[in-house]
Amino acid sequence: xxxxxxxxxxxxxxxxxxxxxxxxxxxxxxxxxxxxxxxxxxxxxxxxxxxxxxxxxxxxxxxxxxxxxxxxxxxxxxxxxxxxxxxxxxxxxxxxxxxxxxxxxxxxxxxxxxxxxxxxxxxxxxxxxxxxxxxxxxxxxxxxxxxxxxxxxxxxxxxxxxxxxxxxxxxxxxxxxxxxxxxxxxxxxxxxxxxxxxxxxxxxxxxxxxxxxxxxxxxxxxxxxxxxxxxxxxxxxxxxxxxxxxxxxxxxxxxxxxxxxxxxxxxxxxxxxxxxxxxxxxxxxxxxxxxxxxxxxxxxxxxxxxxx
Amino acid sequence: xxxxxxxxxxxxxxxxxxxxxxxxxxxxxxxxxxxxxxxxxxxxxxxxxxxxxxxxxxxxxxxxxxxxxxxxxxxxxxxxxxxxxxxxxxxxxxxxxxxxxxxxxxxxxxxxxxxxxxxxxxxxxxxxxxxxxxxxxxxxxxxxxxxxxxxxxxxxxxxxxxxxxxxxxxxxxxxxxxxxxxxxxxxxxxxxxxxxxxxxxxxxxxxxxxxxxxxxxxxxxxxxxxxxxxxxxxxxxxxxxxxxxxxxxxxxxxxxxxxxxxxxxxxxxxxxxxxxxxxxxxxxxxxxxxxxxxxxxxxxxxxxxxxxxxxxxxxxxxxxxxxxxxxxxxxxxxxxxxxxxxxxxxxxxxxxx
Numbered sequence: 001x002x003x004x005x006x007x008x009x010x011x012x013x014x015x016x017x018x019x020x021x022x023x024x025x026x027x028x029x030x031x032x033x034x035x036x037x038x039x040x041x042x043x044x045x046x047x048x049x050x051x052x053x054x055x056x057x058x059x060x061x062x063x064x065x066x067x068x069x070x071x072x073x074x075x076x077x078x079x080x081x082x083x084x085x086x087x088x089x090x091x092x093x094x095x096x097x098x099x100x101x102x103x104x105x106x107x108x109x110x111x112x113x114x115x116x117x118x119x120x121x122x123x124x125x126x127x128x129x130x131x132x133x134x135x136x137x138x139x140x141x142x143x144x145x146x147x148x149x150x151x152x153x154x155x156x157x158x159x160x161x162x163x164x165x166x167x168x169x170x171x172x173x174x175x176x177x178x179x180x181x182x183x184x185x186x187x188x189x190x191x192x193x194x195x196x197x198x199x200x201x202x203x204x205x206x207x208x209x210x211x212x213x214x215x216x217x218x219x220x221x222x223x224x225x226x227x228x229x230x231x232x233x234x235x236x237x238x239x240x241x242x243x244x245x246x247x248x249x250x251x252x253x254x255x256x257x258x259x260x261x262x263x264x265x266x267x268x269x270x271x272x273x274x275x276x277x278x279x280x281x282x283x284x285x286x287x288x289x290x291x292x293x294x295x296x297x298x299x300x301x302x303x304x305x306x307x308x
Numbered sequence: 309x310x311x312x313x314x315x316x317x318x319x320x321x322x323x324x325x326x327x328x329x330x331x332x333x334x335x336x337x338x339x340x341x342x343x344x345x346x347x348x349x350x351x352x353x354x355x356x357x358x359x360x361x362x363x364x365x366x367x368x369x370x371x372x373x374x375x376x377x378x379x380x381x382x383x384x385x386x387x388x389x390x391x392x393x394x395x396x397x398x399x400x401x402x403x404x405x406x407x408x409x410x411x412x413x414x415x416x417x418x419x420x421x422x423x424x425x426x427x428x429x430x431x432x433x434x435x436x437x438x439x440x441x442x443x444x445x446x447x448x449x450x451x452x453x454x455x456x457x458x459x460x461x462x463x464x465x466x467x468x469x470x471x472x473x474x475x476x477x478x479x480x481x482x483x484x485x486x487x488x489x490x491x492x493x494x495x496x497x498x499x500x501x502x503x504x505x506x507x508x509x510x511x512x513x514x515x516x517x518x519x520x521x522x523x524x525x526x527x528x529x530x531x532x533x534x535x536x537x538x539x540x541x542x543x544x545x546x547x548x549x550x551x552x553x554x555x556x557x558x559x560x561x562x563x564x565x566x567x568x569x570x571x572x573x574x575x576x577x578x579x580x581x582x583x584x585x586x587x588x589x590x591x592x593x594x595x596x597x598x599x600x601x602x603x604x605x606x607x608x609x610x611x612x613x614x615x616x617x618x619x620x621x622x623x624x625x626x627x628x629x630x631x632x633x634x635x636x637x638x639x640x641x642x643x644x645x646x647x648x649x650x651x652x653x654x655x656x657x658x659x660x661x
Contacts, residue, residue, distance in 0.1 A: 205430040211385050212425075213496065214418030215448055227435045302435055303480040 001299070008292050012285070017070065019284045020277055024066050027273045034058070034082055034271040056082060069277065078281075079274035087278040090263060095282075098259035100171050101252070102244035104179035109187040110237055116187075117194020117233075122221070124199060132195070136188035148181040148254035165256040178255040182248050186240050193236060197229040204228070231301050235294055242290030246283040330402055331358040332536040333382065333421075333504055338396035340377050340560075343389060349607045351377045353560040354396075356634070359504065359536040364527075366539045366551035366568070368583070370604045374560035375540045379506045382538075383423050384413045400504075419449045422497035424507040424526075428489035432481040438465075438492050439477035445499040464495040468525060487518035491525065498529060504536040511546060523550060544587055548572060553647055556580050559605050559615035562634060563651045576637045576650035576659040578620050614653070626653050 035049045035058070052058075057065050072079055078087040120132040139147075155177060156164035162177040163169050201207060202225050210224040249261040260279060267275035299305050340352035352374040359365045367375045380386045382398055384405065398405045400421065405413060425431035433441060442464055443457030452460065458477060465473035468491040481489055490510060497505050507526065511519040527550045530537045541547060547554060547568065554571050556564040556579065564577040575581040582600040602619035605611055611618055617627040630653070637648040640660050652658060 205425065205427065206433040208385055209425060209431045209496075210433070212383055212417055212423045213445060213448070214414050214416070215444065216414065219448065224433050224436070227433070231435075303437075304434060304482050 005292070005296070008295070012288050015288060016073075016281060016284060020070060020073070020281050021066060023277050023280045024069065024273070025062065027268075027271070027276050028062055028065075030268075030271055032271050034273065037271050038082055052082065069274065073278075073281065078278040081272050081275055087275055090275065091260075091279070091282060094258060094260050094263050097167060097257055098245065098248075098252075098261065100175055101178055101182065101248070101257060101259060102241075104172065104175050105183040105244055105248075106237070106241055108179050109183035109190055109240070112183075113187040113190030114194050114233065116191040118198060118221075118226075120191065120195040121198035121202065124195075129195075132191055136191050139184045139188035142184075144181060144185070144248075144250050145254055147184055148178070148251060151177060151181060152254065165254075167257055174257075178248075178251050178257060181254070182244070182251040186236075190233060190236060193233055194229060197232050198225060201225045201228045227301070231298070234297050234301060238290050238294030238297060241293075242287040245286045245290070331399075332361050332363075332401065333538075334358040334397075334399040334402075335378065335382065336397040336399065338378060338381060338398065339394050340374070340381050340386065340391055341394060342391050344608075347608050350610065351391075351560055351607055352381065353610075355557070355560070355562055357555050357562065357565070359538055361503065361536050362531070362534040363553070364530065364537040364539055364551045366541060366547040366554045367557060368541060368544070368547060368554055369557035370542060372559075372604050372607065373557040375557050376508055377560075378557075379423070379508055379538065379540055382506060383421060384417060385423075415449075418445055418502070419500045420502050421504045421506070422500070422502040424490075424493050424497045424505065424510045426509040427513045428486070428493045429481060429513075431493060432489060434481055437478045437480055438484070439479075442492070442496055442499060445496065449500055460499070464499055465492070467498070468492070468495040468529075470495075486514050487522060490514060490518075490522050494522070494526060494529070498533070501533055502535060504538070505530070506538045506540070508540045509542070510539075512541075512543070519546065526550070544572075544583060556583070559610050560607065561615065561651065562649075563616065564649065565634075566637075566648045567646075570645070570648065574659050576648065576655045577652045578622050578654075578658055579616050581658065582619075614651075622654055622657070624653070 035052050036044050038044065038052075039049075057068050060068075069079060078091070080086050081090070116132050116136075120129045123129045152164055155161045163174050167174045198221075202221070204225075206228075207220060207225050210220045215224070246260065248259070249265050251257070252259045252262040253265070260283070264276065264279050267279070335355055335357050338352055338355045339350070342349040342351055351372075355374065355378050357365060357367070367378070369375045377386070377391075381391075381393060382405075386393075393406060396406070400416065405416070408416075432438065439458055439461040442461035443452075443454070446452040446457040446460045447454065462473045462477050465477065470476065470488055470491055476484075481492070484492065490513075494510070497507075510526065511522050514522060523546055526537070529535075537550075539547065539551060551568045553565065553567050555562050556571075556577065558579050564571070564575065564580050566576070571580065572584065575584055579600070582598075585598040586600060588597055600619055605615050605618070611628075613626070613628040613630055614620070614623070614632050617623040620627065632651045632653045634649045634651040635655070637645050637650050637655055637659060639645060650658070
């Protein structure tokens, strides 16, 4: 197990190099001049522009620029924006917002999704099951920005139950509504996933054995059936945790939350190559960590899987 | 006042022992139906049998004959719905279990009536260690602690002759061989020293040499604990060695009952005869193996009269119109043959002719 973790961690290095290079090339290929973008509508002063271009190695070929960047990353320097702000600064400012939003959202989707799935599976074909099926279908079909705007209008503006936007009220008031909106689709998937996998394991032979052993129903379902049904659910949750930590561009935009997602969208627009590459690298690392976590959880949940 | 030593090999007295008169388990006129989209499947149509302590009843029949469904009805593990029991009694020490509350029945399950399933790999939970699954019996029914339960689990694994039990108690089902897994199933059924064990084709999934070992073990433990055993099988070879009496089932009914050796010597039902004739025999090497022609009946449309009539070589008109009842079988001169009965209009011809 220990060796497996080390091997997986070593695999992170080539992935990071590859991903950053691809992102670097993509941002490089974007039309537009970042230095001109700094000056906005006016024409940039040629002298200053030349100094800046030199300082940020913009006149050098792509591979050299990349080399400057990646050697910085491995010494812990994520670089700076074209107006001299350290990227690590941006991350430490923006990341807590994304982290709070992501984790709240994760809790919402895990708790509500799993509970709804269990109820649905136990009452299969009954009224409650149909309620869950219809509700999840609705949630999966509605785009996030529609759901976000509608809830913002109803709960925020009309009923004044939650702040409309922004993060002034702090956690949890300002975060709860965006978290629910962000969680909605995954929550619906999880409910359906739990429903189908629990329905399947309830019919399994080992559940029949558990009943024949005279175990109480709670134990039969909660332990014998659920332990098996949770395996696919944990996989989904793990990957989703990685995705949530990457910020939610649309949700953050609708609720005007200064998180990673919003920053990323803005930086792409401003051709802030180092910011885009830096944030994406960070997201890749988070995603890889979530992946590793899922694989390790697998081994814990399913003893048939063993890593050497 | 008696102090009960938990290590004592003699099972401790339990509530209900006072009523220990008559058979341990008696099934009377049991009917089980399944409601399906195509109609009502009558899987069990009036089954009667009984088992005494220390006795082995073998229930024989093809797939779909209702033998497993009867067993599941006794255990109380049928999915209801779609299954329902419109009629019948299942008496355990004289008490009708079908009239008990769900909670009362749950407490009997595992503790006093236990079941061994066919495929141990799928019947054991793949994500829980065998020690946990064995120990669970003691934790749930007797309230033992985790540690005590584990010690008991190791003891049980020793009991069913699993080598290095203490080292393997934390292993998972997939880490055991088929025979060892079936031993674990047996250990689990045996854990609380039940009065009755139902073994549903316990050796079908095993290879032949392991089959014999597992059957011997089961028979040995049954003798030791004086349990009643219902052995469900379609393997006549397995039955001959361990059973005391046999009930042959066809299309949800018992068509013949007999003490084990008499059945082999002189079957009183053409279906039983067909089953016996289809056992491969060394002295008929090279010849084509006999098989009962046709297929088991569709339980949605059981043939009228005797359910076996479309496949029976001796079928007459009466077999197609009138359903034969299970009647006692006697010698030619009318002497009773205890325990023998047949549901065939022509049992006399079958047994004596």
